[in-house]
Amino acid sequence: MARTPLMAGNWKANLNHQEAVVLVQKLAWTLADKRHDYGKVEVVVVPPFTDLRSVQTLVDGDRLSIRYGAQDVSVHDGGAYTGEITAGMLSKLGCSYVVVGHSERRMYHNESDELVNAKAHQALHGGMTPIVCVGEGLDTRQAGEHVPFTLSQVDGSLDGFTAEQVAGLVVAYEPVWAIGTGEVATPDDAQEVCSAIRERVREVHGDGAADGLRILYGGSVKAANVGGIMEKADVDGCLVGGASLQVDEFGGICRYYSMPDLSGSAR
Numbered sequence: 001m002a003r004t005p006l007m008a009g010n011w012k013a014n015l016n017h018q019e020a021v022v023l024v025q026k027l028a029w030t031l032a033d034k035r036h037d038y039g040k041v042e043v044v045v046v047p048p049f050t051d052l053r054s055v056q057t058l059v060d061g062d063r064l065s066i067r068y069g070a071q072d073v074s075v076h077d078g079g080a081y082t083g084e085i086t087a088g089m090l091s092k093l094g095c096s097y098v099v100v101g102h103s104e105r106r107m108y109h110n111e112s113d114e115l116v117n118a119k120a121h122q123a124l125h126g127g128m129t130p131i132v133c134v135g136e137g138l139d140t141r142q143a144g145e146h147v148p149f150t151l152s153q154v155d156g157s158l159d160g161f162t163a164e165q166v167a168g169l170v171v172a173y174e175p176v177w178a179i180g181t182g183e184v185a186t187p188d189d190a191q192e193v194c195s196a197i198r199e200r201v202r203e204v205h206g207d208g209a210a211d212g213l214r215i216l217y218g219g220s221v222k223a224a225n226v227g228g229i230m231e232k233a234d235v236d237g238c239l240v241g242g243a244s245l246q247v248d249e250f251g252g253i254c255r256y257y258s259m260p261d262l263s264g265s266a267r
């Protein structure tokens, strides 16, 4: 089954709503460049909550093909939960995706697989696609435990979804040691874990789920290293942090099929 490649830019806590409009406009101009076939890839931006309304207005008004999503969602449907943003609010803003379980939330907000799973269900019930993040820290990698560790996060985070639902989900493998460090995993490192994730999903949910599920790699992805990563069979796209704030870099990542791998021996 052909899976549409997905390039998602996680802006994290960067850019106010005015800066967001400028970046999305520049990105739209880049994607309109007819010298490249950007139609091969689904392009998604994931701005802070406070930018979403402005991004929605721009995307709707200019009929852009760029999709957008949120960086988190509440497990609650609404009510007396100060500071929470619900799935209903996000879908009303036109979000297509919701990132759940990013390692920065697991680390700084003590998010467990159980909570991540509940958020993924909320996103899906709200009509949005969860991008479920998993990945090991440096100690786990050095101990050689990265595959079982990540698979246990996958098991916990995907609990309770039907095979049909899993087929439409996105999982992002982001080794924590490669995030924001410039330490990109080698294409083989990415493939090792991404293929293990797909095989686990095949065992638990069957062929349809495994073949439909899109698995992204994230961690220091740049235009210079995306080509090698995207050549791997089980990598269906990238979740990009820092480089998604620079339109030239992100534009380069979105035309990954034409980017030579300039990363050398990576790590």
Ligand SMILES: O=C(CO)COP(=O)(O)O
Binding pocket: 010, 102, 174, 178, 179, 180, 181, 182, 218, 219, 220, 221, 239, 240, 241, 242, 243
């Ligand atoms: O955390 C990430 C995306 O969610 C990756 O961040 P960097 O691309 O800045 O390493």
